[in-house]
Amino acid sequence: VLAGVLIGEYGLGLVPRQMSASMKVATELALGIISLTIGSEFSVGKLRRMGRTVAVIVAMQLACTFFVVWPVMLWAGLDRPMALLAAAIATASSPAVIVAVAQSLRVRGSFVDCLYGVVALLDAGTVVLFGICFSLAAGMMGLVAPDASQWGLAWISVLETLISLAAGLAAGGLMHVVLRNRQRSHEVLILSLGLVCLTTSAAMVFHLSPLLVNMTAGATLINSTPRHYRVFRMIEPSMPPIYALFFVLAGSEMQLSILAQPAVLWIGLLYVAARLVGKVAGTGIGAAWVRAPQATRRNLGWCMLPQAGISLGLVLLIQASPVAENMSPQQVAATERLVNIVLFSVFVNQLVGPALTKAALLRGNEMEATA
Numbered sequence: 001v002l003a004g005v006l007i008g009e010y011g012l013g014l015v016p017r018q019m020s021a022s023m024k025v026a027t028e029l030a031l032g033i034i035s036l037t038i039g040s041e042f043s044v045g046k047l048r049r050m051g052r053t054v055a056v057i058v059a060m061q062l063a064c065t066f067f068v069v070w071p072v073m074l075w076a077g078l079d080r081p082m083a084l085l086a087a088a089i090a091t092a093s094s095p096a097v098i099v100a101v102a103q104s105l106r107v108r109g110s111f112v113d114c115l116y117g118v119v120a121l122l123d124a125g126t127v128v129l130f131g132i133c134f135s136l137a138a139g140m141m142g143l144v145a146p147d148a149s150q151w152g153l154a155w156i157s158v159l160e161t162l163i164s165l166a167a168g169l170a171a172g173g174l175m176h177v178v179l180r181n182r183q184r185s186h187e188v189l190i191l192s193l194g195l196v197c198l199t200t201s202a203a204m205v206f207h208l209s210p211l212l213v214n215m216t217a218g219a220t221l222i223n224s225t226p227r228h229y230r231v232f233r234m235i236e237p238s239m240p241p242i243y244a245l246f247f248v249l250a251g252s253e254m255q256l257s258i259l260a261q262p263a264v265l266w267i268g269l270l271y272v273a274a275r276l277v278g279k280v281a282g283t284g285i286g287a288a289w290v291r292a293p294q295a296t297r298r299n300l301g302w303c304m305l306p307q308a309g310i311s312l313g314l315v316l317l318i319q320a321s322p323v324a325e326n327m328s329p330q331q332v333a334a335t336e337r338l339v340n341i342v343l344f345s346v347f348v349n350q351l352v353g354p355a356l357t358k359a360a361l362l363r364g365n366e367m368e369a370t371a
């Protein structure tokens with residue numbers, strides 16, 4: 001992020017504040033690859049192993065975080081579309097950071113297994129929720145069907161979601177046909193990335209959700225045959241540079257003059273606090289609902305605070321989306337304020353989140369051992 005600030009408008013000025021067309025395309029394609037890998041978490045075998053406990057905890061965490069952050073952002077002064085998007089983005093956590101902390105501590109047990117299951121499904125839930133909210137927000141801003149009623153906008157968002165899922169099934173089937181008989185690793189990698197580019201481009205042309213389309217394609221691919229696990233193993237090494245690209249692009253978009261405004265800083269602090277409350281409360285409620293052990297109820301929510309890759313990807317997607325080109329100056333200003341609020345939240349949660357995750361992991365592991 002600091003490197004992005006350095007090369008951005010408030011640093012050396014090497015990158016213009018508004019992303020160029022090539023940067024927007026790079027953002028869309030990178031998100032397509034990430035969404036494809038998220039879809040691989042929907043393996044039927046993996047879902048069966050995770051069971052009802054993980055599903056309920058993830059659902060309650062998503063719902064509580066969304067319905068805590070949304071009214072707080074409305075109260076703080078964000079308009080309805082931006083508050084909706086802010087709440088959807090707040091539901092994301094950073095699996096990479098959470099898993100890295102857990103692995104560095106070398107902890108084992110049912111508490112850690114539950115943690116891994118939750119973070120594996122959480123990003124998938126966030127992508128689905130954001131896809132619906134983005135359609136609603138675009139309609140509210142008059143960028144899609146400006147004359148539609150509230151019920152009409154809701155129907156349009158549901159229809160877009162269903163068509164995106166259907167397109168993802170078709171794309172996953174195409175990937176399966178193309179890749180199933182390929183033996184050479186380089187062929188599999190090149191064809192996989194090429195098909196992701198094709199799928200993402202088609203989704204953009206037909207105004208579907210690239211996130212949902214690619215995520216569904218990944219789920220379809222992973223459930224077609226176990227051999228397709230190799231596709232995701234080959235793509236995985238490319239993920240760290242993609243996440244690094246997100247951080248740099250996000251930092252170049254950061255406007256220190258906006259972030260220095262007391263009102264924006266205040267909203268950012270409220271955003272961080274509301275997200276914390278939603279994450280901890282939602283995870284605790286879900287764990288209590290399924291009667292999980294006390295170690296899980298009291299500590300799992302505090303492991304969910306790190307926020308990075310997918311949050312940055314979603315906030316950049318707002319600016320890279322084709323509908324952003326039709327925004328009024330007021331809507332562009334509101335979007336820039338949202339970007340800076342989310343960047344502020346990511347910055348804070350990346351500083352304090354890993355420490356809180358570490359403490360909660362150690363406490364939960366200790367409680368589990370003494371139970």
